[in-house]
Amino acid sequence: MASTVYDALVIGAGLSGMYQLHRLRDLGARARVLEAGSGVGGTWYWNRYPGARFDSESWTYGYSFSDEILREWEWSEHFAPQPETLRYCEFVADKLDLRRDIEFNCRVEAARYDEAANEWEVEAEDGRRLRSRFLITAVGPLSAPTMPTIPGVEDFRGEAYHTGRWPHAPVTFAGKRVGVIGTGATAVQAITEIAKTVGHLTVFQRTPNWCAPLHNSRITPEEQARIKASYAEIFETCRNSFGCFIHQADPRHALEVSPEEREAFYEKLYAAPGFGIWMGNFRDVLINAEANATITDFVRRKIRSRLKDPKIAEKLIPTNHGFGTRRVPLESGYYEVFNQPNVRLIDLRETPIERITPAGIKTTEAEHVLDMIIYATGFDAITGAFDRIDIRGRAGRRLRDKWAGGPRTYLGLQVEGFPNLFTLVGPHNAATFCNIPRCIEQNVEWVTALLRHMRAQGQTRVEPTTDAEEAWTQHVLDTGRRMLFTQVDSWMMGINSNVEGKNKRTFVVYAGGAPKYRERCDEVASGGYTGFTFA
Ligand SMILES: Cc1cc2nc3c(=O)[nH]c(=O)nc-3n(C[C@H](O)[C@H](O)[C@H](O)COP(=O)(O)OP(=O)(O)OC[C@H]3O[C@@H](n4cnc5c(N)ncnc54)[C@H](O)[C@@H]3O)c2cc1C
Numbered sequence: 001m002a003s004t005v006y007d008a009l010v011i012g013a014g015l016s017g018m019y020q021l022h023r024l025r026d027l028g029a030r031a032r033v034l035e036a037g038s039g040v041g042g043t044w045y046w047n048r049y050p051g052a053r054f055d056s057e058s059w060t061y062g063y064s065f066s067d068e069i070l071r072e073w074e075w076s077e078h079f080a081p082q083p084e085t086l087r088y089c090e091f092v093a094d095k096l097d098l099r100r101d102i103e104f105n106c107r108v109e110a111a112r113y114d115e116a117a118n119e120w121e122v123e124a125e126d127g128r129r130l131r132s133r134f135l136i137t138a139v140g141p142l143s144a145p146t147m148p149t150i151p152g153v154e155d156f157r158g159e160a161y162h163t164g165r166w167p168h169a170p171v172t173f174a175g176k177r178v179g180v181i182g183t184g185a186t187a188v189q190a191i192t193e194i195a196k197t198v199g200h201l202t203v204f205q206r207t208p209n210w211c212a213p214l215h216n217s218r219i220t221p222e223e224q225a226r227i228k229a230s231y232a233e234i235f236e237t238c239r240n241s242f243g244c245f246i247h248q249a250d251p252r253h254a255l256e257v258s259p260e261e262r263e264a265f266y267e268k269l270y271a272a273p274g275f276g277i278w279m280g281n282f283r284d285v286l287i288n289a290e291a292n293a294t295i296t297d298f299v300r301r302k303i304r305s306r307l308k309d310p311k312i313a314e315k316l317i318p319t320n321h322g323f324g325t326r327r328v329p330l331e332s333g334y335y336e337v338f339n340q341p342n343v344r345l346i347d348l349r350e351t352p353i354e355r356i357t358p359a360g361i362k363t364t365e366a367e368h369v370l371d372m373i374i375y376a377t378g379f380d381a382i383t384g385a386f387d388r389i390d391i392r393g394r395a396g397r398r399l400r401d402k403w404a405g406g407p408r409t410y411l412g413l414q415v416e417g418f419p420n421l422f423t424l425v426g427p428h429n430a431a432t433f434c435n436i437p438r439c440i441e442q443n444v445e446w447v448t449a450l451l452r453h454m455r456a457q458g459q460t461r462v463e464p465t466t467d468a469e470e471a472w473t474q475h476v477l478d479t480g481r482r483m484l485f486t487q488v489d490s491w492m493m494g495i496n497s498n499v500e501g502k503n504k505r506t507f508v509v510y511a512g513g514a515p516k517y518r519e520r521c522d523e524v525a526s527g528g529y530t531g532f533t534f535a
Contacts, residue, residue, distance in 0.1 A: 014042020
C-alpha cells in the first residue's frame with residue numbers, strides 16, 4: 001500500500017510549529033508535525049534549568065490569535081518562569097487538540113526534495129520516512145545546544161548538564177561544589193538561582209555581558225483584570241514597535257538632552273521592569289557609538305555600585321562591547337551573587353581552561369574540584385538547527401553548503417533552489433530580533449496565506465527567484481550595517497567559537513524592525529507574490 005503523502009510536514013512543535021499546524025488544519029491540509037522532544041513547547045520543553053524564565057512580559061508573549069485562549073489563560077507573574085510557560089504550551093496543545101497530529105521523539109535527520117514528484121522526503125533518526133508537498137521548518141532560533149570545545153568533557157565523573165538539555169528529574173545543589181561555564185543570558189538566570197542553595201559555586205567567565213535588572217513581580221488581581229481588558233491595545237503597541245516588545249524607543253537622541261536629564265532617564269529605565277532599558281531607550285543608543293557610550297557608562301557605574309569587591313566588579317564589566325550591542329541578559333540579583341562568600345569568579349581571559357578532568361575543571365592556574373559541571377554554553381543560534389539536518393534541494397544541493405558563507409534567503413522565509421520549503425523564524429527573518437511569538441504569528445499567517453493562494457491558483461510549487469533572493473539578502477546586510485551590534489562578535493552575528501566555521505561575522509538576523517518587515521511581506525503578497533516563481 002502506498003504510504004501517505006502529506007500536504008505539509010512541519011519540523012518542530014514549539015510555538016511556531018504548533019501554530020502552523022493549527023493554521024494548516026484551517027486550510028484542510030493533511031499535516032504532520034515531527035518533534036524531537038517528547039512533548040510540545042520547544043524552548044520551554046528543553047530549557048528546564050533553575051531560574052529559566054521570560055524576559056518578554058508574559059502577557060505580551062502568548063498567542064494573540066485566539067480570544068478564547070486569551071480569556072482562559074492567566075499568567076501569574078509579569079515574567080513567567082519556565083514551568084508556567086511549558087504549562088501554557090500544553091494548555092494550547094490541549095485546547096486546539098494538536099497532539100494527534102504530532103509525532104514526538106522523532107528527530108529529523110535529512111530532508112530531500114524529489115524534483116520528479118515535486119515532494120519532500122523527510123527521514124527521521126529512527127529510519128522513519130515521510131513525504132509531503134510542502135516542508136515547513138519550525139526548528140527554533142535557539143534550539144541546537146553547543147558544548148564547549150574543551151578536551152576531557154567525557155572524563156568528568158560528577159554530575160554534568162547542559163542548560164538547554166536539562167533533566168526532567170529535580171537536580172539539587174545543597175552541599176555540592178558546582179561549576180558553571182558561561183555567563184550569557186541563560187547562565188545569568190541559572191547562577192542567580194543556584195547560588196541560593198549551593199554549597200560552593202565557581203563561575204567560569206570568558207566574556208562578561210551587560211546585564212540589567214528584570215524587576216519581576218506577581219500579577220495582582222487588579223493588574224490581571226487590566227491586562228485582560230486591554231489585550232487589543234497591548235498587541236497593537238507590540239505590533240508597532242521595532243522588536244514587537246511593549247517598549248517603544250524614546251524619540252529623543254541621547255546627546256540632545258542635558259547630562260542630568262539623561263541620567264534621570266537612565267535611572268528610570270534601570271528601575272523599570274523588562275527590556276525597557278534596551279528597547280525603550282533613546283532612539284540612537286544602539287546606532288551611535290557616542291550615544292551608546294553614555295548608557296554604557298551608566299550601567300558600568302551601576303555594576304560597580306552593586307559589588308563589594310572592586311576587583312570582582314572590574315572582571316564583571318564588559319570591555320569589548322557597549323551596552324545593548326549583544327543580547328542583554330536580564331537579572332534578579334546576579335551581581336550580588338558575587339558578594340557571597342561561597343561564590344568564586346574565574347576570569348578565563350586571565351586563566352583559560354586547559355581541560356575537564358575526572359575531578360573537575362583545570363585552568364592554567366589550578367584544578368577546581370567539583371561535584372557538578374553546568375554547561376551554560378548556549379546554542380548554535382539561528383542556523384544551527386538547520387545545519388543539523390541534511391537538507392537537499394534541487395539537484396541534490398545542500399542548504400548547509402549554500403549558507404556556508406552566510407545565509408541567503410528571500411524574506412527569511414524561502415530559499416532559491418529549495419522549492420516548497422518554508423523557514424519559520426529562519427535567518428534574515430524579523431522574528432530573529434523580536435518578542436518572538438508576535439513574529440511567529442506573522443510568519444505563520446503569511447505562509448498560510450501563500451499556501452491558500454497557491455491552492456486557489458491550482459499551483460503546487462513555489463520558489464523565490466535568484467534576483468529576489470539577492471535583493472533581500474543585500475537589504476538584510478544594508479539594514480544591519482547601521483546597527484552597532486554588527487561590529488561586535490555575538491550569536492546575533494553568527495559567531496560561535498564552539499562551532500567549526502562560525503568564526504566570521506555574518507548577518508543572520510534582520511535588523512530592519514518587525515513593522516518594516518511586515519510591510520515588505522504584505523507588499524509582496526498584495527503584489528501577487530512578487531519575487532516568487534510558481535508552477
Ligand atoms: C532560555 C530561553 C529563554 C527565552 N526567552 C525568550 C523571551 O523571553 N522572549 C522571546 O521572545 N523569546 C525568548 N526565547 C526565544 C524562544 O526560542 C522563542 O521565544 C520561541 O520559543 C521560539 O519558538 P519556536 O517554535 O520557533 O522554536 P523552539 O521553541 O526552539 O522549538 C523548536 C522545536 O523544534 C524541534 N526541532 C529542532 N530540530 C529538529 C529536528 N531536526 N527534528 C525534530 N525536531 C526538531 C526542537 O526540539 C524544538 O522543540 C528564549 C529562548 C531561550 C532558550
